[in-house]
Amino acid sequence: MRHRNRIQDQSADRMSGALALHAVQVALDRRDDGGAHQNDSRPAGVMEHGRASSAGRLLDKIWERHLVASPDGELPLLYIDLHLVHEVTSPQAFEGLQLSGRTIRRPDLTVATMDHDVPTLNPDGPITDPLAAAQMSRLRANCAAHGITLYPLGSPEQGVVHVIGPQLGLTQPGMTVVCGDSHTSTHGAFGALAFGIGTTEVEHVLATQTLRQAKPAAMAVTVDGELPPVVTAKDLVLGIIAEIGTNGGTGSVIEYRGAAIRSLDMAGRMTVCNMSIEAGARAGMIAPDDTTFAFLEGRQHSPKGAGWERALDDWRSLVTGDGAAFDREVRIDAATLRPVVTWGTNPAQSVGVDGAVPDPASFATPAEQQAAQRALEYMGLAPGTAMRDIGVDTVFIGSCTNGRLADLRAAAGVLRGRTIRPGIRAIVVPGSARVKAEAEAEGIDEVFKAAGFEWRSAGCSMCLAMNGDTLAPGERSASTSNRNFEGRQGPGGRTHLVSPAVAAATAVAGRFAVPGDLDGAYGREEGQ
Amino acid sequence: MRAVTRVQGRAVVLDRPNIDTDQIIPAAWLKRVERTGFGPGLFIAWRADPAFVLNQPGAGEAKILIAGANFGCGSSREHAVWALQDFGFEAVIAPSFADIFRGNSIGAGLLTAQADEAVTAGLSSALAADPGTEVVLDVSERTVAVPAAGLSFPFALPDYARWRLLEGLDDIGTTLRHAAAIADFEQRRPAWLPRTRPFAPASA
Numbered sequence: 001m002r003h004r005n006r007i008q009d010q011s012a013d014r015m016s017g018a019l020a021l022h023a024v025q026v027a028l029d030r031r032d033d034g035g036a037h038q039n040d041s042r043p044a045g046v047m048e049h050g051r052a053s054s055a056g057r058l059l060d061k062i063w064e065r066h067l068v069a070s071p072d073g074e075l076p077l078l079y080i081d082l083h084l085v086h087e088v089t090s091p092q093a094f095e096g097l098q099l100s101g102r103t104i105r106r107p108d109l110t111v112a113t114m115d116h117d118v119p120t121l122n123p124d125g126p127i128t129d130p131l132a133a134a135q136m137s138r139l140r141a142n143c144a145a146h147g148i149t150l151y152p153l154g155s156p157e158q159g160v161v162h163v164i165g166p167q168l169g170l171t172q173p174g175m176t177v178v179c180g181d182s183h184t185s186t187h188g189a190f191g192a193l194a195f196g197i198g199t200t201e202v203e204h205v206l207a208t209q210t211l212r213q214a215k216p217a218a219m220a221v222t223v224d225g226e227l228p229p230v231v232t233a234k235d236l237v238l239g240i241i242a243e244i245g246t247n248g249g250t251g252s253v254i255e256y257r258g259a260a261i262r263s264l265d266m267a268g269r270m271t272v273c274n275m276s277i278e279a280g281a282r283a284g285m286i287a288p289d290d291t292t293f294a295f296l297e298g299r300q301h302s303p304k305g306a307g308w309e310r311a312l313d314d315w316r317s318l319v320t321g322d323g324a325a326f327d328r329e330v331r332i333d334a335a336t337l338r339p340v341v342t343w344g345t346n347p348a349q350s351v352g353v354d355g356a357v358p359d360p361a362s363f364a365t366p367a368e369q370q371a372a373q374r375a376l377e378y379m380g381l382a383p384g385t386a387m388r389d390i391g392v393d394t395v396f397i398g399s400c401t402n403g404r405l406a407d408l409r410a411a412a413g414v415l416r417g418r419t420i421r422p423g424i425r426a427i428v429v430p431g432s433a434r435v436k437a438e439a440e441a442e443g444i445d446e447v448f449k450a451a452g453f454e455w456r457s458a459g460c461s462m463c464l465a466m467n468g469d470t471l472a473p474g475e476r477s478a479s480t481s482n483r484n485f486e487g488r489q490g491p492g493g494r495t496h497l498v499s500p501a502v503a504a505a506t507a508v509a510g511r512f513a514v515p516g517d518l519d520g521a522y523g524r525e526e527g528q
Numbered sequence: 529m530r531a532v533t534r535v536q537g538r539a540v541v542l543d544r545p546n547i548d549t550d551q552i553i554p555a556a557w558l559k560r561v562e563r564t565g566f567g568p569g570l571f572i573a574w575r576a577d578p579a580f581v582l583n584q585p586g587a588g589e590a591k592i593l594i595a596g597a598n599f600g601c602g603s604s605r606e607h608a609v610w611a612l613q614d615f616g617f618e619a620v621i622a623p624s625f626a627d628i629f630r631g632n633s634i635g636a637g638l639l640t641a642q643a644d645e646a647v648t649a650g651l652s653s654a655l656a657a658d659p660g661t662e663v664v665l666d667v668s669e670r671t672v673a674v675p676a677a678g679l680s681f682p683f684a685l686p687d688y689a690r691w692r693l694l695e696g697l698d699d700i701g702t703t704l705r706h707a708a709a710i711a712d713f714e715q716r717r718p719a720w721l722p723r724t725r726p727f728a729p730a731s732a
Contacts (some may be wrong), residue, residue: 069709075688077706079713081721089605091561102700105710111724117559131559138561149724170722182604182628198606198632199563200699208703210710214686216627246546247598250627280601282627307720314718346546346601367545367596374544464555464603485550485602487573 056321058287059218059253062193066176068210075212081175083205084161085112085148087132087139088466089180093203094142104146105209111170112143113151115160117466120429120456123153129468159432159458162186162400166270167434169299173288173315178205183400183482184283185276189269190296191288191318193253196277216282217327219252220320223260225334230514232410233268234402234480234499236260237275238340238350244330246348249281252327255320256286260334266295267406274401275482278347287319339514341387342484342497344375349484351387353502353514359383378486379494380474387512390496394477395426395507396489397453397500399463402480403431407500408439412447414504414515420452421510427454427469429461453507465489478506529637531696532667535619537591539663540581541652542571545596549629552600552608566607567614584659588616592663594648594655595622599640600629609636619665621648621672621683634689635699641665641672641683654679667693 068077083106090112097104104110117132119125127133136153143150151157157164162183165171171187177194178184180202187194197211205211221240241248254276256269264272269286276284293312296302303311342350343357349372351358360372360383376383381390397403397411408430420426428448430436436458439445445455462469463481465488471477473492480503484495498506505513557569574580581587593612599622600608609632612620619639633640643651654661654677664673665683667690673680685693692699
């Protein structure tokens with residue numbers, strides 16, 4: 001594994017995914033005798049997880065305040081404060097409720113939008129994909145039948161579900177947030193416990209406003225020091241994933257800590273927490289602070305008046321106490337981070353933009369060597385090729401990872417006064433209708449359009465390529481999204497994950513580049 | 529949910545780590561509003577290769593998939609579980625599973641048996657010698673056996689998951705037994721917590 005020098009793993013022995021699962025198993029065993037006593041209940045608030053020094057961590061504080069019951073032989077029952085719903089993972093859940101004659105317990109804690117397969121071109125016109133149209137009309141009908149607030153296509157609040165929750169002020173510190181989407185971890189940036197669930201669990205939350213969950217382990221990723229000026233939150237989180245691996249967080253909630261994390265704005269914190277799932281973590285979280293409170297104050301659903309003061313008092317208590325121990329702790333020196341690009345087919349396979357495609361033989365184990373070899377074959381890359389020599393066909397800026405106003409500003413800052421390389425298809429898809437409107441109010445859309453980008457409407461778009469925004473087979477993209485899996489952006493498509501700044505510079509250069517390269521002076525420390 | 533006590537039948541080996549849910553079922557297949565019909569999309573990109581394991585004779589009858597570590601990483605799409613089931617799989621054996629996938633599997637009745645790499649390697653060897661040999665998973669005992677080869681190994685499955693599979697339980701039903709505790713909890717929630725619309729309790 002590269003970059004080993006910058007990391008200190010402080011656990012006595014590295015907690016592998018298998019060990020993390022083992023920890024969950026132990027926790028279960030302590031309460032479980034095969035189900036014979038499942039009717040026994042015990043007082044709410046009692047936890048028996050058998051972990052030493054667990055008191056006082058942010059995860060514990062949020063967990064304890066949401067524990068409804070911990071019945072013998074069953075998983076703990078956790079109350080859910082906010083349930084986000086979208087068109088793709090909900091129809092079977094609503095159908096299940098209907099078939100069992102159950103109702104929705106708390107429509108007032110549920111909100112829906114359309115994002116995964118909405119068109120980003122001509123969104124006001126008829127939806128030409130009949131299956132997508134059917135999914136959206138099903139969501140409309142379900143929300144209308146159950147009294148759920150829906151921000152449909154065309155609404156000024158429509159957008160990627162993980163962009164609109166925070167934007168509306170619905171995501172607040174200390175809450176539990178779930179959604180039938182793995183990138184729900186985004187909301188942890190506010191000091192919430194937020195995680196993705198499957199459709200059966202969506203149905204469970206709709207019916208009961210609770211979820212059955214084994215308590216995850218608590219893992220700390222501490223990023224000390226100051227990020228170099230050219231290094232963004234995206235580079236930071238890709239660096240973390242490269243270090244701990246795609247299953248490094250399995251069974252755990254990662255709390256991101258340290259000066260470099262504190263220095264991030266809310267958009268950057270959301271980018272980091274968003275990609276926790278790419279390290280296999282159940283969730284990611286960052287303790288709330290003045291940056292968080294400043295973001296929330298005055299938003300539509302933020303507390304007002306005396307409620308705001310009460311909320312602030314509460315939120316300030318949502319920190320991990322000094323001396324609390326984590327199940328695993330990883331430390332990274334921010335000064336060693338640099339702008340990165342992925343070369344392979346999982347988000348851990350990245351290298352500096354100034355680096356080269358690795359040689360599979362350089363990996364430690366035969367399994368890693370095989371995985372790297374397979375990835376390079378799929379990506380059509382030869383070992384030793386400088387990343388800066390690799391040309392791209394498409395540049396995509398958007399997604400729940402990097403589709404916020406701050407991301408668009410960063411890209412526009414690189415593009416201002418420049419044009420993209422002829423022949424490249426470059427599209428920018430704002431994360432929400434409101435992000436789009438705010439960007440237009442700042443004139444950012446004009447910067448993108450003048451540079452040669454297509455200025456689209458809000459949605460998930462090419463991040464998962466459900467809506468027809470796809471790569472052709474063999475096409476290569478620089479993408480600000482979160483997954484570079486085989487075929488993620490279309491069958492045969494080759495995805496390289498990058499930050500918005502690197503995406504913009506790459507669009508101009510036609511091959512992977514950092515903003516400084518555009519002046520022929522990579523390495524100079526300038527802002528973007 | 530149907531109870532799962534035993535899975536018995538043909539097995540196939542897909543020896544790759546980090547098999548993500550986009551490989552299991554690509555996003556383009558997620559537009560269905562039903563839980564069925566996903567089988568044809570299972571591993572569809574890899575199935576284009578004639579040498580792919582699911583294209584081998586007899587693979588269509590397989591009930592057990594043996595895979596590499598971190599199986600099911602990526603998206604939360606339960607469609608990945610439905611696709612495996614729709615194809616005919618009733619169990620997946622792997623050294624580790626991604627958390628959301630594992631939760632979805634248990635919820636939908638797909639057995640996720642976690643077994644050491646030595647176990648998956650042992651099973652793979654037995655299947656290489658005789659691809660049609662029967663593999664038997666016993667949920668109660670948490671064992672996987674290849675009777676013809678005289679092999680038997682333990683696998684890990686959390687107690688709660690084991691209980692749910694054996695009983696074929698509906699989680700919502702068991703949770704609603706705690707309706708009073710949920711209502712009591714709701715009384716204690718701070719009033720300033722956000723609501724997405726004015727509160728109107730659902731009728732009982």
